[in-house]
Amino acid sequence: MQRLFLPLTIVVAAMFAYAPLMIANAPFESTMLLVQKIFYFHVPSWFVMFSGAFLCAGASAVYLAKGSRDADHYAVTGAELAVVFGLMGLITGPLWARKAWGVWWEWDVKLTLALIVWLTFVAYLLLRRYGGPGSEKLAAGVGIFGAANIPFVYYSVNWWRTMHPKTTVVPTLGPGMRGAFWFCVLAFMLLMVLIVAARVRLERQRALVDELFLELED
Amino acid sequence: MTRVRSAWRVLLVWLLIAAGPAWSLTVSAQQPPPRPTKPAQDEFVPIDQLPPGEQLPAAPLLIAAYSVAWLAVAGYLFSIWRRLDRVDRDIAEAGRRLPRI
Amino acid sequence: MSFLRVVWLVMRKDLIVELRSREILYTTLFFAVSCVLVFAFGFVREGQPMEDVGAGILWIAVAFSGTLALGRAFERERQSETMRALLMAPVDRPALYVAKLIGVMALMAAVEVIVVPLVALLFQAPLFRHLPMLLALLLAGTVGFTAVGTMFGAMLARARSRDVLLPVLLYPITVPVIIAGVRGTSALLQADPDPAVARAWLSLLLSFDVVFITLALWTFEPVMTD
Numbered sequence: 001m002q003r004l005f006l007p008l009t010i011v012v013a014a015m016f017a018y019a020p021l022m023i024a025n026a027p028f029e030s031t032m033l034l035v036q037k038i039f040y041f042h043v044p045s046w047f048v049m050f051s052g053a054f055l056c057a058g059a060s061a062v063y064l065a066k067g068s069r070d071a072d073h074y075a076v077t078g079a080e081l082a083v084v085f086g087l088m089g090l091i092t093g094p095l096w097a098r099k100a101w102g103v104w105w106e107w108d109v110k111l112t113l114a115l116i117v118w119l120t121f122v123a124y125l126l127l128r129r130y131g132g133p134g135s136e137k138l139a140a141g142v143g144i145f146g147a148a149n150i151p152f153v154y155y156s157v158n159w160w161r162t163m164h165p166k167t168t169v170v171p172t173l174g175p176g177m178r179g180a181f182w183f184c185v186l187a188f189m190l191l192m193v194l195i196v197a198a199r200v201r202l203e204r205q206r207a208l209v210d211e212l213f214l215e216l217e218d
Numbered sequence: 219m220t221r222v223r224s225a226w227r228v229l230l231v232w233l234l235i236a237a238g239p240a241w242s243l244t245v246s247a248q249q250p251p252p253r254p255t256k257p258a259q260d261e262f263v264p265i266d267q268l269p270p271g272e273q274l275p276a277a278p279l280l281i282a283a284y285s286v287a288w289l290a291v292a293g294y295l296f297s298i299w300r301r302l303d304r305v306d307r308d309i310a311e312a313g314r315r316l317p318r319i
Numbered sequence: 320m321s322f323l324r325v326v327w328l329v330m331r332k333d334l335i336v337e338l339r340s341r342e343i344l345y346t347t348l349f350f351a352v353s354c355v356l357v358f359a360f361g362f363v364r365e366g367q368p369m370e371d372v373g374a375g376i377l378w379i380a381v382a383f384s385g386t387l388a389l390g391r392a393f394e395r396e397r398q399s400e401t402m403r404a405l406l407m408a409p410v411d412r413p414a415l416y417v418a419k420l421i422g423v424m425a426l427m428a429a430v431e432v433i434v435v436p437l438v439a440l441l442f443q444a445p446l447f448r449h450l451p452m453l454l455a456l457l458l459a460g461t462v463g464f465t466a467v468g469t470m471f472g473a474m475l476a477r478a479r480s481r482d483v484l485l486p487v488l489l490y491p492i493t494v495p496v497i498i499a500g501v502r503g504t505s506a507l508l509q510a511d512p513d514p515a516v517a518r519a520w521l522s523l524l525l526s527f528d529v530v531f532i533t534l535a536l537w538t539f540e541p542v543m544t545d
Contacts, residue, residue, distance in 0.1 A: 095282055126487060131479055152526075
């Protein structure tokens with residue numbers, strides 16, 4: 001994994017450098033024109049947020065079941081990813097919505113679900129930071145409950161109201177747009193792999209430092 | 219890895235990542251003329267049917283959105299890098315103290 | 320010792336301790352009433368309550384007083400250091416969870432007995448029109464809220480910053496309960512009541528309860544173990 005780090009970084013950086021070119025050359029969507037181009041980064045950032053959330057939940061389950069510290073490292077990485085990329089989605093979304101719908105925020109399914117999931121993982125990080133010793137296990141519980149909550153929030157808000165563009169936006173993309181879109185999705189996914197590698201390494205090093213200092217005290 | 223090599227590595231990565239915002243800004247500043255619109259596909263009113271007073275310039279929103287995305291990614295990577303550096307220094311410190319026992 | 324016996328013993332202990340001082344009961348009740356009054360000042364305009372506020376205020380009062388009750392219940396355990404004693408006992412950990420859950424539910428039931436008529440009175444909400452349905456919604460919703468709350472409350476009992484972390488953790492997870500409870504109650508309160516809609520929301524609440532109680536029973540043991 002270590003050896004792949006630098007090549008992966010270069011690939012990701014190159015993809016991100018090329019992406020704006022692809023996005024600019026993609027055809028305009030007929031009703032929203034220029035501002036719709038936000039979606040090339042907005043949707044992939046949601047993909048990463050949900051991947052992060054599920055990574056956190058899965059790793060938390062493994063951590064609780066097996067006690068593996070490495071699983072805990074992956075869990076905290078997933079949560080941080082969910083928060084950072086969720087924040088990105090929550091800011092780019094309203095910027096797009098202001099132009100496309102005329103309002104900054106609407107209480108429809110996707111936005112509300114995203115907001116709730118984001119809040120859950122912010123709470124996860126707050127617990128880890130301020131909960132004192134032993135908060136890793138508690139946070140693992142929160143991660144699992146948070147992910148289990150996703151279908152319930154989805155259905156409850158869905159029955160409540162909906163206004164988001166229909167989910168069929170992706171299949172009805174014009175050919176030019178589809179290429180740029182999936183390119184951006186790939187770029188974001190690779191970025192996510194890169195971040196997971198770096199962040200997990202950070203956690204492992206931290207655990208190592210703690211052990212070393214504990215040994216020193218003996 | 220020696221300090222010098224890791225510094226070059228950092229610089230290379232930052233240059234590549236910084237290419238992104240530079241591209242985004244130059245590319246999105248060129249705005250092609252709007253195409254003739256088709257009728258609305260769902261609930262939206264086509265932009266050119268809105269009275270001019272209600273139309274917002276899209277470019278600032280677009281630029282703001284992309285800048286936020288870049289800043290978020292760059293900021294997060296930077297914070298991971300900084301923490302890694304600090305941990306590496308701690309490990310070196312612990313390693314230095316160990317043989318003295 | 321069998322599961323049910325453990326549940327009974329712990330519940331009995333909590334009930335006896337509570338009945339001696341009635342501290343949590345009275346303070347939570349009073350809090351719930353003040354909560355409803357504050358909302359009255361917020362949402363009543365020119366002597367008339369705004370449309371449709373009864374359902375929302377009822378569930379918000381339940382959520383807020385529930386959070387308070389949960390915090391207090393575990394605080395008591397923490398202060399007398401009985402938490403550690405409970406965890407060291409050679410019993411099924413999930414039984415402790417169930418006992419605590421039932422205890423807090425009993426407390427919430429007492430609170431709701433007062434709050435529901437109060438809201439009906441102050442906001443002129445016809446809460447008693449479809450009483451069985453309303454009771455079902457309240458029961459399912461309170462179980463859901465308390466199930467998650469007991470889990471988190473127990474988890475946080477030994478953590479730092481526990482007072483503020485409990486609501487921070489609890490509210491995002493219990494959003495479906497609040498939405499379902501409010502919309503379901505609203506469907507019963509509106510001018511043309513719709514029991515079918517209320518039933519749909521009730522089924523959501525019931526599935527939430529089943530899923531989260533199961534999850535809590537699975538994860539209680541590993542989470543509470545050091």
